[in-house]
Amino acid sequence: AQTVTQSQPEMSVQEAETVTLSCTYDTSESDYYLFWYKQPPSRQMILVIRQEAYKQQNATENRFSVNFQKAAKSFSLKISDSQLGDAAMYFCAYRPYNTDKLIFGTGTRLQVFP
């Protein structure tokens, strides 16, 4: 069964600094999608970034970028120039290519200090 592991329950970063959140997953599939979602205190899940496994190029969305290592089954999220509004729970999610189901990790709570 596919699983997603986020080994950092909590992380903290100073405002304007860079932080990296880890995510590993287990699958025997070669085609799949990976996502990072943000859940702020409002509980609204917001898509941060998405990566297709067949693409070697790492996805980037403004201050958010990923380090996708397919062989290592690793999908880390880097947040540059951290802002107070980045404070939230971050969930890594895996989606097999042939289904619509998302499998979520346990989440990492990010605190941003001024």
Add this chain to the structure above:
Amino acid sequence: GAVVSQHPSWVICKSGTSVKIECRSLDFQATTMFWYRQFPKQSLMLMATSNEGSKATYEQGVEKDKFLINHASLTLSTLTVTSAHPEDSSFYICSAMSVRDSKDTQYFGPGTRLTVL
């Protein structure tokens, strides 16, 4: 674009009663909607997948007779918690996938907090 709403945002009910939660895609049509449950400080657990015009597909361990799902249109899915008990208290979140979204992204609603007394 791609806004999903849920109603109500918070509901308190007595044990034994039924509660209906609505999930609407406001600016797009959704062929597929998903219902998740999230316990405090935990991750999202998929309960069921709802396709417009057909029966929902429930995940293992989810009682389909207790959690009734209806997806009557391309913009509305409902989750009814029947004969609710305190252990059903949780945060319920829906998501929707756009018919025309080539990226197959799930857009999430703001969630509904259910408290059963």
